[in-house]
Amino acid sequence: MRLTVIGFDADDTLWHNERFFQLTQARFAELMADHAGADHLGERLIEAEKRNIAHYGFGVKGFTLSMIETAIEVSEGRVPASVLAEILAAGREMLSHPIELLPDVRPVIESLSDRYRIMLVTKGDLIDQERKLAQSGLGDLFDAVEIVSDKKPAIYAEVFARHGEGAERGLMAGNSLKSDVIPMIEAGGWGVHVPHELTWALEHAEAPLTHPRFAELPDLSGLPALIERIES
Template sequence: MRLTTIGFDADDTLWHNERFFQLTQARFTELMAEHAGPDHLSDRLIAAETRNIAHYGFGVKGFTLSMIETAIEVSEGRVPATVLAEILSAGREMLSHPIELLPHAREVIEQLSDRHRIVLVTKGDLIDQERKLAQSGLGDLFDAVEIVSDKRPDTYMEVFARHGSGPEEGLMAGNSLKSDVIPMIEAGGWGVHVPHELTWAFEHAEPPRDHPRFAELPDLGGLPHFIARIEG
């Protein structure tokens, strides 16, 4: 078959991102050491992030607000203002972290763009995602960029209809089974999982290994060969 559109996730698919969240969480753990142990604090933070997604969306700003909320909760309101200021400072630093491309990102996009429409499909804060894309140097390689609030089957139906011939003739590559792969397959397309060494707990899901439109690759470098096999 002929694929018309190839979609790529951004964070931890094309460039590193989760490492900055984990470094900031480690700093948060140190700041809150007097009030909660690491495991308890981590559980409370994940719970806060999960319930706050509907209010704040994905990204650094929601993460920072969830850290502040968790700090107030676990300290029963006794967390010093100086610690809250440190948390806010850590969040601001995350919004200016440097962009480091993952292996094969540029070469694969350039290679596939000769025969396919290339679309970036990413979720998160609009300003931060635009900053990272601009600093990545990859912006001019995409035929379209979609920054969405969440990734569901209907999201991929709309995006791949708008920038191609529908998800049935599209492929989405990303590091998240929950966001990049499974909903794309449910929309009727191909979902290719490219694991990253660090994955946010919220994004964990079981791989649909028996599905004919699922594949897992060790890195992006194998994507052109995989697509060539699909297209025969």
């Protein structure tokens, strides 16, 4: 089958991202050391993030608000205002972190751009995702950019139909099984898992190893050869 659109996730597929969340969470643990141990604090933070995704969405702003909520909860309202101010400052700093591309990203996309429509499909805060794309220097390589509130099969079906010939003739490459791979396969397309060394706990899922439209690569450099095999 001839593919028409190749989709890419952004964070931790094209550039590093999760490392900044983990560094900030470590700082959060230091700030809250008088109120909770790091493990307990991390568990409470994950619970808060799960509750808040529906309200705040994905990204730095929701993460920062979840840290503040967790700080208030674990301290039973005794957390000093100065600590809350430092949490807010840490969140603002995350919104300006530098962009560091992962290996082979630009050459791989360039090698595919003559034969396929290239689309970026990412979720999170609109302003922050636009900033990262602009600073990455990759914006000129994409025929379409979709910044969505969440990644569900219906979303993939809609954007691949709008920018190509449907998910059935599309491929999505990303580091998250839960967001980039499984829902794309459920929409009828190819889902290619490109693991990153750091993955947010809420993005973990079981790989659909037996599905004929699932593939896994150690890095993006193998994507052009994989596509050739799919189309052969």
